[in-house]
Amino acid sequence: xxxxxxxxxxxxxxxxxxxxxxxxxxxxxxxxxxxxxxxxxxxxxxxxxxxxxxxxxxxxxxxxxxxxxxxxxxxxxxxxxxxxxxxxxxxxxxxxxxxxxxxxxxxxxxxxxxxxxxxxxxxxxxxxxxxxxxxxxxxxxxxxxxxxxxxxxxxxxxxxxxxxxxxxxxxxxxxxxxxxxxxxxxxxxxxxxxxxxxxxxxxxxxxxxxxxxxxxxxxxxxxxxxxxxxxxxxxxxxxxxxxxxxxxxxxxxxxxxxxxxxxxxxxxxxxxxxxxxxxxxxxxxxxxxxxxxxxxxxxxxxxxxxxxxxxxxxxxxxxxxxxxxxxxxxxxxxxxxxxxxxxxxxxxxxxxxxxxxxxxxxxxxxxxxxxxxxxxxxxxxxxxxxxxxxxxxxxxxxxxxxxxxxxxxxxxxxxxxxxxxxxxxxxxxxxxxxxxxxxx
Amino acid sequence: xxxxxxxxxxxxxxxxxxxxxxxxxxxxxxxxxxxxxxxxxxxxxxxxxxxxxxxxxxxxxxxxxxxxxxxxxxxxxxxxxxxxxxxxxxxxxxxxxxxxxxxxxxxxxxxxxxxxxxxxxxxxxxxxxxxxxxxxxxxxxxxxxxxxxxxxxxxxxxxxxxxxxxxxxxxxxxxxxxxxxxxxxxxxxxxxxxxxxxxxxxxxxxxxxxxxxxxxxxxxxxxxxxxxxxxxxxxxxxxxxxxxxxxxxxxxxxxxxxxxxxxxxxxxxxxxxxxxxxxxxxxxxxxxxxxxxxxxxxxxxxxxxxxxxxxxxxxxxxxxxxxxxxxxxxxxxxxxxxxxxxxxxxxxxxxxxxxxxxxxxxxxxxxxxxxxxxxxxxxxxxxxxxxxxxxxxxxxxxxxxxxxxxxxxxxxxxxxxxxxxxxxxxxxxxxxxxxxxxxx
Numbered sequence: 001x002x003x004x005x006x007x008x009x010x011x012x013x014x015x016x017x018x019x020x021x022x023x024x025x026x027x028x029x030x031x032x033x034x035x036x037x038x039x040x041x042x043x044x045x046x047x048x049x050x051x052x053x054x055x056x057x058x059x060x061x062x063x064x065x066x067x068x069x070x071x072x073x074x075x076x077x078x079x080x081x082x083x084x085x086x087x088x089x090x091x092x093x094x095x096x097x098x099x100x101x102x103x104x105x106x107x108x109x110x111x112x113x114x115x116x117x118x119x120x121x122x123x124x125x126x127x128x129x130x131x132x133x134x135x136x137x138x139x140x141x142x143x144x145x146x147x148x149x150x151x152x153x154x155x156x157x158x159x160x161x162x163x164x165x166x167x168x169x170x171x172x173x174x175x176x177x178x179x180x181x182x183x184x185x186x187x188x189x190x191x192x193x194x195x196x197x198x199x200x201x202x203x204x205x206x207x208x209x210x211x212x213x214x215x216x217x218x219x220x221x222x223x224x225x226x227x228x229x230x231x232x233x234x235x236x237x238x239x240x241x242x243x244x245x246x247x248x249x250x251x252x253x254x255x256x257x258x259x260x261x262x263x264x265x266x267x268x269x270x271x272x273x274x275x276x277x278x279x280x281x282x283x284x285x286x287x288x289x290x291x292x293x294x295x296x297x298x299x300x301x302x303x304x305x306x307x308x309x310x311x312x313x314x315x316x317x318x319x320x321x322x323x324x325x326x327x328x329x330x331x332x333x334x335x336x337x338x339x340x341x342x343x344x345x346x347x348x349x350x351x352x353x354x355x356x357x358x359x360x361x362x363x364x365x366x367x368x369x370x371x372x373x374x375x376x377x378x379x380x381x382x383x384x385x386x387x388x389x390x391x392x393x394x395x396x397x398x399x400x401x402x403x404x405x406x407x408x409x410x411x412x413x414x415x416x417x418x419x420x421x422x423x424x425x426x427x428x429x430x431x432x433x434x435x436x437x438x439x440x
Numbered sequence: 441x442x443x444x445x446x447x448x449x450x451x452x453x454x455x456x457x458x459x460x461x462x463x464x465x466x467x468x469x470x471x472x473x474x475x476x477x478x479x480x481x482x483x484x485x486x487x488x489x490x491x492x493x494x495x496x497x498x499x500x501x502x503x504x505x506x507x508x509x510x511x512x513x514x515x516x517x518x519x520x521x522x523x524x525x526x527x528x529x530x531x532x533x534x535x536x537x538x539x540x541x542x543x544x545x546x547x548x549x550x551x552x553x554x555x556x557x558x559x560x561x562x563x564x565x566x567x568x569x570x571x572x573x574x575x576x577x578x579x580x581x582x583x584x585x586x587x588x589x590x591x592x593x594x595x596x597x598x599x600x601x602x603x604x605x606x607x608x609x610x611x612x613x614x615x616x617x618x619x620x621x622x623x624x625x626x627x628x629x630x631x632x633x634x635x636x637x638x639x640x641x642x643x644x645x646x647x648x649x650x651x652x653x654x655x656x657x658x659x660x661x662x663x664x665x666x667x668x669x670x671x672x673x674x675x676x677x678x679x680x681x682x683x684x685x686x687x688x689x690x691x692x693x694x695x696x697x698x699x700x701x702x703x704x705x706x707x708x709x710x711x712x713x714x715x716x717x718x719x720x721x722x723x724x725x726x727x728x729x730x731x732x733x734x735x736x737x738x739x740x741x742x743x744x745x746x747x748x749x750x751x752x753x754x755x756x757x758x759x760x761x762x763x764x765x766x767x768x769x770x771x772x773x774x775x776x777x778x779x780x781x782x783x784x785x786x787x788x789x790x791x792x793x794x795x796x797x798x799x800x801x802x803x804x805x806x807x808x809x810x811x812x813x814x815x816x817x818x819x820x821x822x823x824x825x826x827x828x829x830x831x832x833x834x835x836x837x838x839x840x841x842x843x844x845x846x847x848x849x850x851x852x853x854x855x856x857x858x859x860x861x862x863x864x865x866x867x868x869x870x871x872x873x874x875x876x877x878x879x880x
Binding site: 026041053054058074097098101104105132149319321322355358368378382384385386388 | 491
């Protein structure tokens with residue numbers, strides 16, 4: 001095997017890979033997020049990495065740059081198999097899961113899912129082809145209480161508050177507000193208008209007016225009225241009064257306003273420290289959201305785009321089952337956030353190993369004693385390595401130092417001597433017994 | 441979006457998917473395995489799901505039924521991109537990782553990796569196309585101490601001992617023993633002989649003799665001598681005396697015997713409760729193992745094949761870097777074990793949710809009080825759901841019952857009354873305060 005040609009592997013663009021000290025932080029983040037999700041009673045599910053293409057395309061999602069898979073050695077018999085492709089999010093697989101296991105699930109069904117997803121993106125800053133998403137969703141049969149529209153962002157905000165990633169502002173709106181308001185203004189073709197208003201943060205106030213009157217050819221006054229709604233931003237439910245002051249009346253508008261008031265009141269009360277903003281310009285994608293919509297951005301990097309996103313959908317699973325299953329969910333773009341921190345050198349990385357104690361090996365004769373010591377400490381819940389060879393002690397300490405191991409344990413070098421343990425941080429070395437010593 | 445044709449999704453053969461109560465157990469297993477790996481100082485890494493085809497094929501691994509990936513909408517520009525494929529194990533990606541990040545890693549490098557892998561297997565019992573493997577490996581530069589050959593199976597045995605999966609026996613040998621012994625017998629073409637001896641557990645003693653004399657045309661006496669070695673099985677290092685009693689001498693044989701003695705002595709001492717067997721018939725695959733080899737099987741289901749496997753390799757990363765990097769590793773076939781338990785109805789599943797306490801909603805007016813109660817319990821570390829609607833209390837209790845939530849909390853229905861909490865297991869209901877109540 002050894003003397004063949006060397007193939008020097010290159011990093012594959014868009015498929016991130018972390019060093020151990022970075023991965024340790026990523027894993028800590030994932031543990032934290034999982035704990036927050038579970039503290040709200042969301043259960044874990046995982047779906048296969050692949051779905052039938054027909055499932056992925058059932059909602060017409062052809063713009064997601066899907067990766068199809070095929071056996072290298074596929075033969076004739078395989079061609080009749082289902083065409084399979086990697087999932088591009090975990091929302092569509094979740095909807096398929098609920099439809100397929102409908103009779104085995106209890107509703108409202110609250111699940112979280114932390115998996116890799118794949119998209120054939122063109123390589124560029126902050127865009128990955130393989131990345132982790134961390135999602136929570138609730139689905140119920142026929143009717144889903146508004147309670148969940150408030151609980152979902154509260155859980156997500158708790159997740160990100162525990163990560164050392166700088167402030168995130170969560171923009172919240174309700175699709176019914178823009179839609180009902182524009183309907184109240186007598187506008188029939190509302191989607192192009194909403195698309196422009198949704199770009200408020202990118203093109204600014206003047207840009208919005210120019211696009212409405214120019215691109216769409218709206219009358220100045222009508223454009224100004226549409227524009228007025230999209231400028232409303234409040235950090236509590238006071239946006240409602242501002243909307244009503246605009247004097248437009250429509251049933252859908254009123255429904256959207258009162259739903260968003262409920263959500264904002266809940267969030268102000270439950271997560272008072274979070275940075276939330278009722279922002280009536282946001283609309284999110286048109287593929288499935290029908291009510292509440294969420295969009296979280298780095299407060300200090302608004303141009304970076306959304307790192308949290310989600311909303312309420314009337315019936316996502318309807319493509320796969322003849323039941324009405326409304327839901328609401330939110331997705332935390334874990335790799336997008338993590339990758340940005342790494343790229344900007346902002347990530348405080350940890351040690352290179354989970355090891356807390358390195359047990360030194362004084363001599364070959366004392367191997368059994370060292371192993372016994374390591375075993376005792378390990379049984380008491382510590383992460384312990386036994387050094388692998390009876391080399392010079394300086395070299396053994398050097399190994400602990402390089403890997404960031406905080407303690408080095410010395411079993412007695414001669415009979416009758418005590419065990420000792422050295423703190424690599426302070427340099428202090430004290431006598432200790434494996435049965436009772438504890439990490440500070 | 442709603443009135444389109446319904447596409448009824450079907451389960452995709454070979455891609456397992458678990459219900460929430462099964463996934464909860466799988467996750468508990470993964471947490472346990474991770475904890476055991478970390479307690480020995482292995483650090484986590486993850487590699488991308490895909491590798492360049494040239495990396496996967498650098499060792500000639502064309503028989504692994506590799507899945508290639510391709511963008512559905514690939515255009516001309518993409519055709520010049522690297523050909524990418526899903527990895528079929530995490531050993532080859534690990535070797536590539538070490539070669540690529542060589543200057544950023546500290547050696548000996550001890551990593552664990554728990555990821556999904558993909559193989560285009562024909563569907564059959566116990567064979568999956570997507571499955572989790574949990575691997576530990578150590579790689580060092582130039583020379584890797586034998587210490588790790590002993591530590592690796594100790595960590596793996598500790599992992600499986602903590603899972604409720606029935607006994608597993610770990611068969612251990614060293615490739616140098618069979619090879620050196622057969623060389624000592626003067627056999628030059630040893631691989632076909634080893635392949636037959638390795639099938640001892642499948643074809644039995646008579647089958648081995650018949651294959652050696654029939655298929656290979658070996659003389660009866662020579663075949664008997666070869667066969668004699670493969671029958672040796674001991675649960676400690678006493679196999680050494682039995683090998684030496686056969687009277688064959690060879691340097692490689694002696695090296696293998698003393699290495700295996702070291703490993704067996706360590707394991708007998710360190711994991712005295714584990715079921716280990718020096719089994720000189722086992723050889724494992726020929727692709728990379730060069731010394732110690734491991735193969736764990738269900739003790740009560742020997743025909744099911746291996747659920748743990750690994751061994752020592754001289755230089756796995758040599759295809760990608762001009763350094764000698766010997767290693768040793770072991771892989772736990774998590775999905776293979778878990779899938780078998782599920783298929784046989786042996787899996788003790790958990791509740792359907794991580795929720796520990798359901799806070800009931802007495803009335804719409806008391807929503808804020810209920811939310812406050814849920815928040816207090818959650819802040820104290822519990823997993824808490826607040827019921828989403830002020831429906832009949834019986835229905836709210838029914839929800840807890842269906843999902844296996846152990847406690848239901850009742851905020852005061854009227855002012856001046858106490859909070860109460862009901863144990864769903866005992867039916868007992870007691871007064872309690874959110875600030876101080878603890879789960880038994």
